[in-house]
Amino acid sequence: xxxxxxxxxxxxxxxxxxxxxxxxxxxxxxxxxxxxxxxxxxxxxxxxxxxxxxxxxxxxxxxxxxxxxxxxxxxxxxxxxxxxxxxxxxxxxxxxxxxxxxxxxxxxxxxxxxxxxxxxxxxxxxxxxxxxxxxxxxxxxxxxxxxxxxxxxxxxxxxxxxxxxxxxxxxxxxxxxxxxxxxxxxxxxxxxxxxxxxxxxxxxxxxxxxxxxxxxxxxxxxxxxxxxxxxx
Amino acid sequence: xxxxxxxxxxxxxxxxxxxxxxxxxxxxxxxxxxxxxxxxxxxxxxxxxxxxxxxxxxxxxxxxxxxxxxxxxxxxxxxxxxxxxxxxxxxxxxxxxxxxxxxxxxxxxxxxxxxxxxxxxxxxxxxxxxxxxxxxxxxxxxxxxxxxxxxxxxxxxxxxxxxxxxxxxxxxxxxxxxxxxxxxxxxxxxxxxxxxxxxxxxxxxxxxxxxxxxxxxxxxxxxxxxxxxxxxxxxxxxxxxxxxxxxxxxxxxxxxxxxxxxxxxxxxxxxxxxxxxxxxxxxxxxxxxxxxxxxxxxxxx
Numbered sequence: 365x366x367x368x369x370x371x372x373x374x375x376x377x378x379x380x381x382x383x384x385x386x387x388x389x390x391x392x393x394x395x396x397x398x399x400x401x402x403x404x405x406x407x408x409x410x411x412x413x414x415x416x417x418x419x420x421x422x423x424x425x426x427x428x429x430x431x432x433x434x435x436x437x438x439x440x441x442x443x444x445x446x447x448x449x450x451x452x453x454x455x456x457x458x459x460x461x462x463x464x465x466x467x468x469x470x471x472x473x474x475x476x477x478x479x480x481x482x483x484x485x486x487x488x489x490x491x492x493x494x495x496x497x498x499x500x501x502x503x504x505x506x507x508x509x510x511x512x513x514x515x516x517x518x519x520x521x522x523x524x525x526x527x528x529x530x531x532x533x534x535x536x537x538x539x540x541x542x543x544x545x546x547x548x549x550x551x552x553x554x555x556x557x558x559x560x561x562x563x564x565x566x567x568x569x570x571x572x573x574x575x576x577x578x579x580x581x582x583x584x585x586x587x588x589x590x591x592x593x594x595x596x
Numbered sequence: 597x598x599x600x601x602x603x604x605x606x607x608x609x610x611x612x613x614x615x616x617x618x619x620x621x622x623x624x625x626x627x628x629x630x631x632x633x634x635x636x637x638x639x640x641x642x643x644x645x646x647x648x649x650x651x652x653x654x655x656x657x658x659x660x661x662x663x664x665x666x667x668x669x670x671x672x673x674x675x676x677x678x679x680x681x682x683x684x685x686x687x688x689x690x691x692x693x694x695x696x697x698x699x700x701x702x703x704x705x706x707x708x709x710x711x712x713x714x715x716x717x718x719x720x721x722x723x724x725x726x727x728x729x730x731x732x733x734x735x736x737x738x739x740x741x742x743x744x745x746x747x748x749x750x751x752x753x754x755x756x757x758x759x760x761x762x763x764x765x766x767x768x769x770x771x772x773x774x775x776x777x778x779x780x781x782x783x784x785x786x787x788x789x790x791x792x793x794x795x796x797x798x799x800x801x802x803x804x805x806x807x808x809x810x811x812x813x814x815x816x817x818x819x820x821x822x823x824x825x826x827x828x829x830x831x832x833x834x835x836x837x838x839x840x841x842x843x844x845x846x847x848x849x850x851x852x853x854x855x856x857x858x859x860x861x862x863x864x865x866x867x868x869x870x871x872x873x874x875x876x877x878x879x880x881x882x883x884x885x886x887x888x889x890x891x892x893x894x895x896x897x
Contacts, residue, residue: 415782440784452779454772461768466783507783 367425368393368515368545369414374422376406376413383409384420385569391515391562396546398556398577401566402591407549408449410566411517414547415439415446427515441468442515445508445544449519451500455493459484459503462492466507477506480536498529505533509540516544522552534558553580553590565589601737603857609743609812611853612750616805617826618833618845619757620678620798626774626840627794629693630686634700635802636827637707638674642803643722643810643818644711645673650722659725666722667749667807674803675796682795687788704824711820719817722810742812749808750846753801757842766793774840805830829856832877836884838894847892852877 369391376384384406391397399407413420416436424432431439440446454462463477463484478485481502487495492503501521508516521537522530534555537546541559550556556563557577565573573579573589580586621635649666657665685703689695728745731738761767769790773780780787802823809826810818833852837844860873884891 417778417782435786436778436781437784437786440782444784446782448779448782452776452782454775454779456771456775457768461772464765465768465772465780465785468784 366393366428367391368395368427369547370423370425371410371414372423374410374413374420374424376409376418376420378409378418383569384413386422387566387569387571389564389571389574391545391547393545395562396541396548396560397562397564398548398550398560399564399566400550400556400590405566406569407566408519411446411519411547411549414517415444443513445511445513445516447504447508447516447518447521449523449549451497451504453492453495453500453503453507456491458489458491459495460488462503463507463510466510468511471512472510473512474510477510480509480539481506498525501525501529501533505536509536512543514544516540516546518546519549520551521548522550522555530555553586556580598737599861602739603861604854605737605739606743607854607857608850609740609746610857611850612746613805613809613812613826614829614833614853615750615846615849616753616801616808617830618837618849619753619842620794620801621827621830622834622837622840622842622845623770623774623794624798625834627770627777628686628690628791630690630696630700631693632686632700632798633697633827634681634703635798635830636823636825637704638678638799638802638823639806639809639826640708640711640818640820640823641677642670642674642806643822644715644720645803646670646807646810647720647722647818650724659723660727663722663724663728663811667804667811670803670807671800672803674806675800678799678802679792679796681799682792686795687791690791708820708824715820717820719814719819722807722816722818724811724816728811740812746808746812749804750849753804754842754846757797760797761842766790770794829877832881834891836881836891838891841891841893844891844893852880855880 367390371390372388374384374387387406387410399410401407409418412418414424414426416431416434416439423430426439426444427442429442483499484502484506487499492500495503505521518537521533530552537559548556548560557580560577563575563577563579564571567589617639621632624630624632646666646669649669650662653662653665681703685699686696689699728742731740732744761771769780769785773787773790777787805826806823809822810816814822829852833845833848836852837848855876856873859876860870864870864872
C-alpha cells in the first residue's frame with residue numbers, strides 16, 4: 365500500500381514556540397488515519413504544515429510529490445480537500461458562492477453534495493454568516509467534498525456540534541472515506557473509532573504512539589496518551 | 597435654496613471623484629493589508645497621461661474625442677503602473693508592512709520628482725471641449741457639465757465594481773480574500789493573481805480619478821503633487837467607509853464631499869477661513885473613529 369502522506373522529521377516554530385519537534389508518520393492511501401492528542405499538542409499545526417499554511421522544516425510528501433516549501437494553492441491542487449477547525453466559511457458570501465470558490469475545473473459534483481446536504485441547496489442564496497454552526501460545518505465539509513479529492517484533511521468536524529448532528533456528519537465522512545484517503549483530527553473518540561483504521565498520537569510536538577484504532581479499546585493506554593477516559 | 601442645490605450637486609460630483617480615488621485604496625488595503633502611499637502617484641500619473649493624450653492626439657480628431665481618449669488613456673496608464681508596481685515592488689514585501697509603506701512613499705517621491713524634472717512644477721492645462729466648461733440650465737439652476745461627467749463616471753464605476761465583485765469568480769475571490777486570505781489559499785486558489793488584479797483595478801480607478809479631478813475641479817490644470825493632495829481625502833473616505841467595503845467608500849465619499857462643500861461655503865465663506873472645509877472632514881474622521889472604529893461598513897477587526 366502506498367502512502368498518501370509521508371511526513372518525516374517535521375519541525376514548526378510559531379512565535380518562538382517549538383510546536384512540532386520532529387514529527388514523523390505516514391497516512392496509507394485509502395485509509396482513515398486519526399491524529400489524536402491533548403489540546404495544544406500540534407495536531408492542527410501538523411495539518412497546516414502539510415498545506416503549507418505555516419513555515420516548516422523536514423520532509424512532507426503528498427500524493428507522491430515532495431511539497432516542502434510549496435505555496436499552499438499548489439499543494440491543494442494536488443487533490444486535497446480541507447475542512448478547517450473553525451469551519452472558516454466566508455460569512456459575507458452566499459452558500460452558492462462559497463461552493464463556487466471550491467470548484468476545480470468542471471469536476472465539481474453538485475448533485476452529490478446536494479444529495480448529502482439538501483439543506484445547502486435550499487439555502488443556496490443565504491449568506492454563510494447567517495447559517496447555524498451545524499449548517500456552516502455542512503458547508504465547510506461540502507467545499508472539501510465538491511471535487512472528489514483523493515485526500516481529505518479534516519480538523520475536528522464535531523467541534524461544538526450537537527450529538528445528533530455529529531452522527532450525521534460521521535455518516536457523510538464515512539461515505540467520503542470510501543473513495544478518499546482521510547487524515548482526521550478529532551477529539552470525539554466514538555467518531556474516531558467509527559471512521560478510522562489507524563491512529564497517530566501526538567504529545568508535546570512529538571509522535572508518542574502509532575497503531576491500529578483498536579488500541580483505543582485499552583482504557584489505560586487512552587488515559588495515558590490522551591488524558592481522558594477510554595470508554596467513549 | 598438655489599445655492600444649496602448647486603453646492604449639493606457639486607458635492608456629489610466631488611464625492612464621485614473621492615469614491616473613485618478611495619475605492620481602489622480600500623480594496624487594496626482590505627484584501628492585501630497594503631497601505632499604498634503610491635496611490636496618489638497613480639492619480640497624478642493618470643492626470644499627466646490625460647494631458648499627454650489630450651495634447652498629442654491630432655487636433656483634427658476634435659476636442660470631444662480627444663478628451664474621451666484622454667480619460668480612457670489615463671485609466672489604462674493608472675492600471676498598468678499599478679500592476680507593474682505590485683509585481684515588482686510590492687510582491688517581494690508581503691508581510692512586511694513597514695517596508696511596503698516606505699517603498700510606496702519612496703516611489704511616490706521619486707516619480708513626483710521625475711515629473712517635476714520632466715514637465716516642470718508649473719501646472720499644465722488639459723485642453724477640454726467648450727461644452728465641458730459650460731453649464732446646463734435645469735429648473736433655474738446652472739449646473740456645470742463637467743460635474744455630470746464626474747457623477748456619471750462614479751455611478752458607472754460603483755455599479756461596475758459591485759457587479760464585478762458579486763458575479764465574477766475573481767470578484768468573489770477578492771471578497772473572500774478580504775475576509776480570510778488563508779482559507780482562499782487552502783481552496784487551491786492562487787491569491788497572488790487576485791492581488792495583482794486588485795492593484796490593476798485600483799490603479800485604473802486612481803488614474804480615472806486623477807484625470808477627472810483635473811477636468812472637473814482643478815481648472816483643467818495638472819501639477820505633480822495633485823494626486824498626493826487627493827490621497828489625503830481618499831484615506832479619510834476609506835477609513836470612514838470601512839476598509840474593503842466599496843459601498844462604504846461610496847457613502848463616505850458622498851458624506852465627506854458634501855460636508856466639505858457646505859462648510860467651505862457657509863462657514864468658510866463668511867469667516868474667510870477657506871480651509872474650514874478640509875478641517876471639517878478631519879473632524880468627521882475623528883468622530884467616526886471614536887464612535888465606530890471599523891468605519892460605517894467595515895468588517896470587525
